Amino acid sequence: MKIIETKVIFHDGRGDIRDVISDTPISTITHMTCEPGSVRGNHWHKATTHYDYILKGSFELYIKTSDGRTEKTIIKAGDVVFSPPGEARAFKALEYSEFLSCTYGPSRNNSEDFYKDTVKLETPLVT
Numbered sequence: 001m002k003i004i005e006t007k008v009i010f011h012d013g014r015g016d017i018r019d020v021i022s023d024t025p026i027s028t029i030t031h032m033t034c035e036p037g038s039v040r041g042n043h044w045h046k047a048t049t050h051y052d053y054i055l056k057g058s059f060e061l062y063i064k065t066s067d068g069r070t071e072k073t074i075i076k077a078g079d080v081v082f083s084p085p086g087e088a089r090a091f092k093a094l095e096y097s098e099f100l101s102c103t104y105g106p107s108r109n110n111s112e113d114f115y116k117d118t119v120k121l122e123t124p125l126v127t
Helices: 108-117
Strands: 002-005 008-012 015-018 028-034 039-045 049-056 058-064 070-076 079-083 089-093 097-104 118-120
Touching (some): 028 108
Antiparallel strands (some): 002 079, 039 089, 049 097, 058 070
């Protein structure tokens, strides 16, 4: 996991411009909404890479490390979370929140391939 804090790269009287993701392939962009206390994730992907851009709100982000420990980090609007294939993760909304999940790999539109690539955790990182 890598958390990227996006930065304004240009500003004038019209507003700000910021690059959220650059120089990486993306096959699907999905908008997700999360009610306070709701959990998303508790799985990992065999081949899919995620860049999750937090649009609104905040989350507790749980990641299972390579040595089996669970790490918790707070993420907020403007952050991008990079998750490579093989990394177990879960998001718990601290308030009403929204994010864009930008992925490279099978999408839910091809649900058979998506579910072959998605491995649900037997023991959730968070409930």
